Amino acid sequence: MGPSNPGVARGGRCFIIDHQARPALYTMIAWASQPPRTASPAHAVANSATAAIADRRMPRPLYAQINLSALKANLARAREKAPGAQVLAVVKANAYGHGLTRVLPALEDADGLALVELDAAMALRDMHYTRRILLMEGFFEARDLDDIAQRRLAVVVHDEEQVRMLESASLSRPLEVFVKANTGMNRLGFPPGDLVRVCERLSGLASVAALRLMTHLARADEDDGVEEALRTFDTACRGLPYPRSIANSAGVMRYAEVGGDIVRPGIMLYGASPFAYDTAEMLGLRPVMTLRSRLIGIQDLQPHDSVGYGAAYTATRAHRIGVVACGYADGYPRHAPNGTPVMVCGRMTRLAGRVSMDLLTVDLSDIPEARVGSPVVLWGEGVPVDDVAAAAGTVGYELLCALASRVPVVVSDTGALDLEL
Ligand SMILES: Cc1ncc(COP(=O)(O)O)c(C=O)c1O
Helix, strand or coil: CCCCCCCCCECCCCCCCCCCHHHHHHHHHHHHHHHCCCHHHHHCCHHHHHHHHHCCCCCCCEEEEEHHHHHHHHHHHHHHHHHHHHEEEEEEHHCCCCCHHHHHHHCCCCCCCEEEEEEEHHHHHHHHCCEEEECCCCCCCCHHHHHHHHHEEEEEEEEEHHHHHHHCCCCCCCCEEEEEEECHHHHHHHHHHHHHHHHHHHHHCCCCCEEEECCCCCCCCCCCHHHHHHHHHHHCCCCCCCEEEEHHHCCCHHHHCCCEEEECCCHHHHCCCCCCCCCCCCCCCCEEEEEEEEEEEEEEECCCCCCHHHEECCCCCEEEEEEEEHHHHCCCCCCCCCCCEEEEEEEEECCCCCHHHHHHHHECCCCCCCCCCCCCEEEEEEEEEHHHHHHHHCCHHHHHHHHCCCCEEEECCCCCCCCCC
8 A cells, every 4th residue: 555545554654644535634634734824933833743744744653633623612611611701712832732823713712812922922913813812921021012002912910010011101002901819829910908909000091991800710620619719809809890800711610609701711622621530521521632643563572571761661471562653752741650541443551661752652461453553542532631641640731732843733623533544
């Protein structure tokens, strides 16, 4: 089988699927390979790996599939859980590693976007994104205020220094300002008792067009985590007639308690759970990123044989080990221990051996049909990223954000697909 009949795997060789056989997929590949309309590094679409995929080269049988229909469904879920609220989709860190410009078409139904990177926010405006864009850490230098004003970016103000910068600014147009209260996170935000005074100062400024009130909950994912913070926020906001923004994903999922006029869901949009015990599936969320690879080698182990650096796995019986083209330089966590879930040939198995830069190894004891070329899912469809993260002692956020730029990305907008490499 060769490029004249692409799309079919044999003996571990890889071809991108024929566009006549799978027109929808071809469209996706073309879409994914479009160059960004700006050169901003924060949200570059086409890395060289993605370009290689579009070019029908597959340097390694590893790619991340981004499912835009899942993202749309997750956004709809956020809306459903927060009826009547405006939804700002959180897209910081290059849309949690998914690629900001790549996911933008799936966020059409959001009332706006929220992020922390000024260059990415400016690039969104340059791409003619017209809805609200909120800079969640606000601004750091007075000299940036003009760019912010010209591009109609909304800003969080969480510190006296920012208030002083706004007092002495002379802007081409006034800003929408979200005044942030600290309700127990103790990172950014004014002491609750200062909120009224700060709002009074800001409301009189020529540089301020409109005020909103905001907080970020430290423990919205815990059963008893919101009540005290909400009480504090409510007291801080008393008498202030401005819309409020409170909920992140955990808050949105428990909206009845949290409320707020403008919600800021992040992780739920990407199909991972904000909670330790409720899975994404239980919350009605679908994974957006699926990291797929193939077996590129198989070893037969005898009892006492060990695998990989440091001999971190030693066989107690004879069995096969599969070698997967994915390692920590692709964003897979090096600290994932033996036992971390992996899917091979559609069946669950586990990591066996230390993750190295380009490779990881899996137990094939229960998968006799596995061959070189067999499909592997590292996380996503069938393997919740939260489960991989939990095994590795971290959270899904970190794994998604860490997808390496050398991993090709394929965008799908029709649901789950395997490229059949
Ligand atoms: C201020 C603020 N709001 C909302 C979010 C979104 O949080 P999550 O991804 O948990 O929904 C974040 C993310 O860290 C944030 O910093």
